[in-house]
Amino acid sequence: MEPIAPPVLGDKALINEAELRAYSPKQVRPETIKHIHFIGVAGTGMGTLAGMLKTSGYRVTGSDQGIYPPMSDQLKAWEIETMTGFDPKHLNPAPDLVIVGNACRPSNPEVQYAVEQGIPCTSMPRAIHDFFLADRHSIVIAGTHGKTTTTALTGWLLESAGLKPGVFIGGVSKNFNGSFRLPEGKYFVIEGDEYDSALFDKVPKFIHYAPTYAVLTSVEFDHADIYDNIDQVKAAFLELMKRLTKDGQLWVCNDYPHGLDVAKTTKAPVTTYAASGMPELRATNIRLSEEHVAFDVYKNERKVANFRSPMFGQYNVANALAAIGVALALDISPEEIQKGLDTFEGIKRRQEIYARVGELIVIDDFAHHPTAIKVTSAAIRERFPNRRIWGIFEPRSNTARRNYFQELLPKSFDACDRVLLGWPFHFDKMEEEERLDIHKVIQDLKDQGKDAVAFPEVDQIVDYVTAKARPNDVILIMSNGGFGGIHRKITEALATRFQEK
Structure with a gap:
């Protein structure tokens, strides 16, 4: 990591956000890191990344104000040392890197101590990029709704087809028995959240994920604590669109006008999809049974195949279409896709x-x-x-x-x-x-x-x-x-x- 000079604090009791933003490192060099400490380890994303890094061979410690099941059970299973509360002594001896959760404020005593001591700090999404995405094709699943299910299903279709992707999910996948899969192949499927990254990194998390491919499931107003209106939400997604290149690809759900507006700005080829209407990738002849939903998939006027999915609801047919679209673009056959659908077990807390x-x-x-x-x-x-x-x-x-x-x-x-x-x-x-x-x-x-x-x-x-x-x-x-x-x-x-x- 490039050395960053910490700010001069003088006699001030608190560190302000401007100083912390200036302190944020440009890039982590994983080969220089041995010990990583998480401030706010019990959050879903933070805990998942902690598990990934521990499984990758790093020494990982973490602290949080309260550490409760189910994350406390996961952290224990990964043998991650956790500490309750925030105290500078948790950073002694000093780790090589501190990852700061987005719920942490400048007054956090561990954050203050890390800056005072010149310990390199970064945000969770930046760390994900630097440790896992830098040399891979990132498939970012973004949107107000449906991104967790779509991420898990897309990741499983690639896994079932033998591509051995990395996967990072904002929920618990029953297939992966957790929220992540370490990458072995060249693809990484990641849930892209529009919430901000850290107190010194005030950009949406998905900005850091350098997408090669992206899915935009929906755009509606949400996160009223950081966005004032739908225009601000759309501005965040517009930044994601800027990161896609003409060599990438975007799939956008045809049911959400704000999503379609955002998608118009990207340089990447765009495919619309939906379970109704006439998008380019569409599901027709939807049939229900007690065990699954069956539907026919068309790309423009060409019938791709018949599929059946274990996920109920028209919106889940749309989620399945997005995952199918990505899989087809990666040359996964309809037969292999159906094998993945048949064995998809779903996400905890989703129906x-x-x-x-x-x-x-x-x-x-x-x-x-x-x-x-x-x-x-x-x-x-x-x-x-x-x-x-x-x-x-x-x-x-x-x-x-x-x-x-x-x-x-x-x-x-x-x-x-x-x-x-x-x-x-x-x-x-x-x-x-x-x-x-x-x-x-x-x-x-x-x-x-x-x-x-x-x-x-x-x-x-x-x-x-x-x-x-x-x-x-x-x-x-x-x-x-x-x-x-x-x-x-x-x-x-x-x-x-x-x-x-």
Whole structure:
């Protein structure tokens, strides 16, 4: 790594962001690194990268304010030494490199100490590039929705075809038994997030991933804590488009106008795809069964093949189309693609059947945006057309608990028969004028004829469901967090009730 002179701090108590940005190293030279320390190791992406580097042979340590399952279990399995809290002593003796998570602030004592001591620091996405992407063809899967599933499926299609790709996923892949696969071949499939990289690296993470190929699943407003409007979100994706060259390729979903606008700016060849309409790569003749979704794929007027996928919902057909498009471009045959689809086991917390209580089914899903809620519940309705479906949602993300989607959120539960809402996460820490009006959401749902209730406590939701559930119901729980352990609590309470009968 090129030596970087640390800023002169003088008597200041805190390091400001401008100084930290100036301190960020230009590039990591992996051959010079032995010991890497993570500040904020328990985040999904940070923990995954820690596991990759440990598995690659580096000494890895990490600290975080709280380290909980499932990441704590993963870090333990990788034999990564972790420390609770942030303390300069965690960096003594000094590591060769510090990777700073994007949740860390300038006041973090480990960040301050690293800068004061001249210990090289970098961001998570920059480290991913420098350690794993520099000499490979990067396939970046980006977009507001569907990128985790599309990344996992694309990676698995390449793996199933024998290409031995690197894979980095923002979720837990059942096929890879985790969130990553170390690369052996020339391709690396990576989930590209538009969130910022670090306090000294204020660019979207995907900017660092140097895409050869890219998929743009969707562009909608999200991440209200760092973006003020859709134009700012589009500006982030426009930067990704600049990184594609005429020798690369982009696949963009035809269902999202903002995505199509962004795609017009790239120099790379562009292929539109969707499960409806007339894009260049499209699915037609979609057929449902209890086990899979079957469809025919056409590229322009030429039929490519018939495929079947284990993932339900029209949006998942679109996700499959994106992965199929990438695989075809890499000369993977339709027969090999179907083998990958047949053996794809999915992602944890994506339409995942959490438990069965007799005939009753509890499903866990990560949906936290109105569009994701709408398409996920519609997919569950497709899969279970003759059952009563409960939609239980926790407004937890920085966008969902704000009033930006005040009017749109009540329209997202069309496929649900009953709707229960939890209280928005950390509501008391938000400015009142920004808060989602949960009572108005419930009233709007009732005006649509929905049976809808909101509860401030998880245990109240559990009691309500337990009292009113029927043996054939489907309980769809949607949150991007733990939702107070509601999945286990509901399952145990329903098991007790129906066993007593």
